[in-house]
Amino acid sequence: MISSFLTAYDWKAGLVLLVLVVALGKLGRWLVFRVPTFRQVRDLNLAEDKLRLAREKYPAMIKRSVRVGVWTNLLYFFVMAPLVVSFEPRPVWQILLQAVLILMVYDFLYYLTHRFVLHASPESPLALLRYLRRVHAVHHQARDPSHIDSFYVHPVETFMGQAVFHWTVLGLGLALGDFHVASVAIASLTYIQLNTFNHVKFEVADPKYRVLNWISFKHHVHHIDMQKGNYATITLLYDRMFGTLD
Ligand SMILES: [Zn+2]
Ligand SMILES: [Zn+2]
Structure with missing residues (x-):
């Protein structure tokens, strides 16, 4: 058992994954904010963020959430991911397909968690669901x-949300065989960036950015109250399939 764990554990691939996610995330933000429209959107959001952060409850909750997020991510990058990522060469199409597979399975599992657990009925007989x-x-x-x-x-939701993604990567990797480190990097970056971007106030007139307007708008609709759909975070495909698109 321990020896098969040690054989599967590729700490170098895990470390490269972490470096790729951090470095590509930083590079992506630097490139994006060279576009004036995105700088304007960033400034608008930073001004809004400042108003919210002035309310006592915001910094306190964010601090607790980030602390849990850091620990969950340490577990992911240093324990879980190294078991299922490798440098084994693969064609580009396979690398991309693996990333899409991770994201689609994750989105389905998150859809179910968000719809049936986080939005469980307030009258549910299960105390855990009501909590x-x-x-x-x-x-x-x-x-x-x-x-x-x-x-x-x-913080409990931070842990749950990240666990769905991390267990998707681990579960699929153990079931189907190792992922290329680039596949998991692409999937992790897309997951992180989309979960952040869908909260950004993004309403620009330029039709070039209508997909981005739509992504932001759809999650804003979800926030109107706790009755609206749009439970998935990557594509909303499952909301379309199961009739919860609002
Ligand atoms: Zn919700
Ligand atoms: Zn949200």
């Missing part, structure tokens, strides 16, 4: 979110 609905209600306090609201999440 988790109240946990999620913290994030829903923002009726018209800005960038900072992607971090205004109860």
